[in-house]
Amino acid sequence: MDAYERITRNAAEVVTEEEIEALADDPDGKRAYVGYEPSGVLHIGHMLTANKLIDLQEAGFEVTVLLADVHAYLNDKGSFEEIRHTAERMRDQFIAYGLDESNTQFVLGSDFQLDDDYTLDLHALELETTLARAERAMAEITSGDSVKVSQAVYPLMQALDIPYLGVDLAVGGMEQRKVHMLARDVLPSIDREPPTSLHTPLIADLGTGRGKMSSSAGVTISMEDSRDDIESKVNDAYCPPTADPEPTDDGVERENPVLQVFEYHVFPRFETVRVERPAEYGGDLEYDGYDALEADLESGELHPADAKGALAEYLDRLIAPGREQLAE
Numbered sequence: 001m002d003a004y005e006r007i008t009r010n011a012a013e014v015v016t017e018e019e020i021e022a023l024a025d026d027p028d029g030k031r032a033y034v035g036y037e038p039s040g041v042l043h044i045g046h047m048l049t050a051n052k053l054i055d056l057q058e059a060g061f062e063v064t065v066l067l068a069d070v071h072a073y074l075n076d077k078g079s080f081e082e083i084r085h086t087a088e089r090m091r092d093q094f095i096a097y098g099l100d101e102s103n104t105q106f107v108l109g110s111d112f113q114l115d116d117d118y119t120l121d122l123h124a125l126e127l128e129t130t131l132a133r134a135e136r137a138m139a140e141i142t143s144g145d146s147v148k149v150s151q152a153v154y155p156l157m158q159a160l161d162i163p164y165l166g167v168d169l170a171v172g173g174m175e176q177r178k179v180h181m182l183a184r185d186v187l188p189s190i191d192r193e194p195p196t197s198l199h200t201p202l203i204a205d206l207g208t209g210r211g212k213m214s215s216s217a218g219v220t221i222s223m224e225d226s227r228d229d230i231e232s233k234v235n236d237a238y239c240p241p242t243a244d245p246e247p248t249d250d251g252v253e254r255e256n257p258v259l260q261v262f263e264y265h266v267f268p269r270f271e272t273v274r275v276e277r278p279a280e281y282g283g284d285l286e287y288d289g290y291d292a293l294e295a296d297l298e299s300g301e302l303h304p305a306d307a308k309g310a311l312a313e314y315l316d317r318l319i320a321p322g323r324e325q326l327a328e
């Protein structure tokens with residue numbers, strides 16, 4: 001796999017392809033980053049962008065993980081003290097998950113976001129941005145109903161992080177795309193380059209196949225889960241046997257989260273996936289790529305129950321080092 005393919009595999013969107021091609025031509029010494037509001041324990045949403053950071057490290061990039069304590073505070077996630085404490089725990093979780101420690105820089109937002117220059121640049125961006133635009137950028141990030149001033153400041157700070165961290169590539173889930181588009185538009189007004197970004201897909205809720213899998217609602221997988229927890233969540237997951245899931249009452253399309261987790265979590269980290277089956281059901285299956293597994297599930301060759309058994313096994317392997325780290 002060449003550098004461009006590794007950088008862009010499983011991405012929902014890159015902005016722009018030409019800019020990513022230029023980075024892929026000479027990735028050594030280039031830096032990519034993801035920012036996370038600290039939550040202490042990694043969950044499957046963090047793991048998705050972390051997989052992309054691992055791809056980028058394998059392609060030659062250096063990586064910054066921003067533990068965005070000030071952003072979490074602005075997003076009403078608790079007292080600043082609590083958030084700081086949670087941020088400390090997250091660092092070791094990322095390393096346990098598989099980020100290359102020798103090449104990952106962890107930065108707390110508050111290490112630079114309270115400096116004079118940053119603050120003045122932030123005010124310059126505030127002058128350039130309408131409240132409506134800032135609010136739109138946050139539509140998929142905040143949960144609260146009423147819009148606070150903090151939510152208008154938040155995306156402007158996220159935009160400003162990019163030049164202040166000196167990164168060449170901003171990575172995030174699709175819910176971050178409007179913030180990155182805002183950054184492309186406003187950063188030139190303070191003589192900074194419009195940033196290049198890459199967005200990972202959103203994975204549907206494991207239980208229902210709808211919406212977005214997150215830790216706050218619905219079923220998610222986290223580094224705190226025991227093997228039994230993982231097995232029971234995966235066993236209860238929505239996994240229609242064919243490509244044509246039944247229409248729902250409200251007409252909202254459902255995804256197959258079991259397939260999505262195979263595609264975005266398991267195959268990027270394991271070269272081959274083995275599905276164990278008793279001999280009377282055809283014996284074990286082995287896949288060296290996602291497409292073949294999807295085709296077998298859709299044709300009926302692979303039963304959802306067998307796919308789920310394998311999924312629980314591989315998720316457990318991904319989570320076990322983080323679980324052990326938490327027990328320390």
Ligand code: IYR
Nearest residue numbers: 034035036037068071158161
């Ligand atoms: N908005 C992110 C957190 C975040 C991301 C970046 I990239 C930043 O520079 C700052 C904060 C979230 O929703 O978790």
